[in-house]
Amino acid sequence: MIEIREALTTRRLVLRPFQAADEDDMYAFESLPEVARYLYNNPRSRAETAAELARRQGQTALREEGDTLVLAVEADGRVIGYVLLEWLSRRHRQGEFGFVFHPGSQGRGYASEAAVEMLRLGFEELGLHRVIGRCDPRNEGSWRLMERLGMRREAHFVESEIFKDEWGSELHYAMLASEWRASRWATAPAG
Numbered sequence: 678m679i680e681i682r683e684a685l686t687t688r689r690l691v692l693r694p695f696q697a698a699d700e701d702d703m704y705a706f707e708s709l710p711e712v713a714r715y716l717y718n719n720p721r722s723r724a725e726t727a728a729e730l731a732r733r734q735g736q737t738a739l740r741e742e743g744d745t746l747v748l749a750v751e752a753d754g755r756v757i758g759y760v761l762l763e764w765l766s767r768r769h770r771q772g773e774f775g776f777v778f779h780p781g782s783q784g785r786g787y788a789s790e791a792a793v794e795m796l797r798l799g800f801e802e803l804g805l806h807r808v809i810g811r812c813d814p815r816n817e818g819s820w821r822l823m824e825r826l827g828m829r830r831e832a833h834f835v836e837s838e839i840f841k842d843e844w845g846s847e848l849h850y851a852m853l854a855s856e857w858r859a860s861r862w863a864t865a866p867a868g
């Protein structure tokens with residue numbers, strides 16, 4: 678069980694639950710077609726952003742499998758994106774992470790820095806055995822990030838789903854707790 682009550686800080690970033698005042702910053706990236714291109718959602722209107730923000734404000738803990746923790750990522754006082762961690766299975770100690778950033782804040786390693794913090798939470802706080810990440814093979818920024826973190830490409834499913842009205846393929850990446858412990862990011866022995 679994890680509950681985020683206080684902000685987490687990394688070298689350059691603050692990770693914290695979403696707040697009502699984040700709507701403008703959130704809309705700035707949620708509304709962009711290039712951000713939504715490989716996400717399951719479409720670019721969000723103002724009203725859709727407000728509804729999604731309200732939902733994310735409640736996603737502050739992992740209490741049961743199926744729960745998703747979503748954290749806003751702040752740099753220099755602005756929300757530039759978010760990261761998430763979903764608890765896929767309690768019995769099998771599996772999780773999945775994800776990351777979305779404003780294009781103006783990409784290319785600086787911010788997404789990697791925040792994603793590492795989600796791996797840390799998953800392995801060191803929740804005691805996960807394996808964390809996965811999935812993306813469209815055309816989403817080079819996403820799979821390159823996961824390779825930069827030292828995750829293994831475990832699968833390339835070809836045209837395994839209909840994604841935004843066309844056949845979609847999917848890459849699956851994974852990291853084990855043992856691989857996390859051996860990585861340069863581990864800060865404590867994992868369960």
Ligand SMILES: CC(C)(COP(=O)(O)OP(=O)(O)OC[C@H]1O[C@@H](n2cnc3c(N)ncnc32)[C@H](O)[C@@H]1OP(=O)(O)O)[C@@H](O)C(=O)NCCC(=O)NCCS
Pocket residue numbers: 711712713715716775776777778779782783784785786787788789790811812813816818819821822825
């Ligand atoms: C996927 C996504 C988060 C990747 O963002 P990103 O900024 O490229 O990722 P990183 O934080 O790892 O940054 C890496 C880049 O920063 C550069 N960089 C600069 N300083 C750095 C630092 N201190 N540390 C690491 N990388 C740094 C790297 O060289 C790299 O640049 P390059 O791609 O030109 O080689 C972003 O493209 C995104 O939000 N896309 C839209 C939403 C989406 O599709 N999400 C994933 C769904 S599966």
